[in-house]
Amino acid sequence: MANTSKSRPKKQGKLSVYLYIPNIIGYIRVLLNVYAFAICFSQKWVFSTLYFVSFVCDAVDGWCARKFNQVSTFGAVFDMVTDRISTACLLVILSQVYRPGLVFVSLLALDIASHWLQMYSTFLVGKTSHKDVKDSSSWLFRLYYGNRMFMGFCCVACEVLYIILFLIAEGQNENLVDVLLSSLQQGSPLSFLLALSLFGWAIKQIINFIQMKTAADACVLYDIENAEALISIIIFLYYRRICGYPRVPAFWRSRYRLEVATNR
Numbered sequence: 001m002a003n004t005s006k007s008r009p010k011k012q013g014k015l016s017v018y019l020y021i022p023n024i025i026g027y028i029r030v031l032l033n034v035y036a037f038a039i040c041f042s043q044k045w046v047f048s049t050l051y052f053v054s055f056v057c058d059a060v061d062g063w064c065a066r067k068f069n070q071v072s073t074f075g076a077v078f079d080m081v082t083d084r085i086s087t088a089c090l091l092v093i094l095s096q097v098y099r100p101g102l103v104f105v106s107l108l109a110l111d112i113a114s115h116w117l118q119m120y121s122t123f124l125v126g127k128t129s130h131k132d133v134k135d136s137s138s139w140l141f142r143l144y145y146g147n148r149m150f151m152g153f154c155c156v157a158c159e160v161l162y163i164i165l166f167l168i169a170e171g172q173n174e175n176l177v178d179v180l181l182s183s184l185q186q187g188s189p190l191s192f193l194l195a196l197s198l199f200g201w202a203i204k205q206i207i208n209f210i211q212m213k214t215a216a217d218a219c220v221l222y223d224i225e226n227a228e229a230l231i232s233i234i235i236f237l238y239y240r241r242i243c244g245y246p247r248v249p250a251f252w253r254s255r256y257r258l259e260v261a262t263n264r
Contacts, residue, residue, distance in 0.1 A: 157196065
């Protein structure tokens with residue numbers, strides 16, 4: 001009898017996935033962020049540099065995942081969680097530096113809600129990636145997830161804006177509107193960078209709203225379809241078991257997509 005064990009591919013262990021190159025980069029990102037936030041108030045420029053390097057690594061790990069064929073569900077979830085926590089921590093800090101702090105708390109809530117709903121609705125409808133939005137009715141939403149350059153610009157703009165706001169704050173209880181207006185009116189390269197990042201940031205927030213609404217609609221549609229399926233079963237049993245009809249009337253078949261009943 002021929003030995004077929006050699007032809008069978010070895011099953012990957014859990015450890016091998018944890019040691020994927022993109023996942024190792026993700027661990028480095030976490031360490032960079034932990035140290036960066038530990039020194040954020042004492043060494044602003046070091047914090048900003050480390051935070052931005054960690055953000056750049058987000059693109060690097062995605063490239064490595066595709067380059068070395070090491071795409072994994074764990075890596076995708078770990079990457080998104082790292083992104084959300086990093087941005088959330090920075091927004092919390094900005095909410096303590098600027099007034100009204102509710103602006104940054106609201107941005108934090110929108111960011112988490114839109115991405116969580118998008119991930120949940122993705123798995124609910126059976127898609128393999130939260131970036132699969134080809135069936136969306138919003139051209140801006142499709143452009144965001146369909147064009148890496150556009151998505152990269154919006155994401156970088158958000159992070160750069162938050163870093164700039166943190167760097168230019170001279171103390172706590174700064175008025176957000178006053179700081180933005182005074183910085184934009186200086187006419188310096190920083191003013192141009194701030195204006196450009198504001199533009200990308202605004203687009204990103206619009207996309208977050210669209211993403212949240214689209215994902216919520218997907219969840220509601222799933223509930224409606226499940227409810228209709230339950231009604232269909234009840235009607236089917238009613239006509240077959242109670243009324244003794246061999247077939248379900250055409251009206252109900254067309255409305256609830258019931259198949260023609262066979263034998264009683």
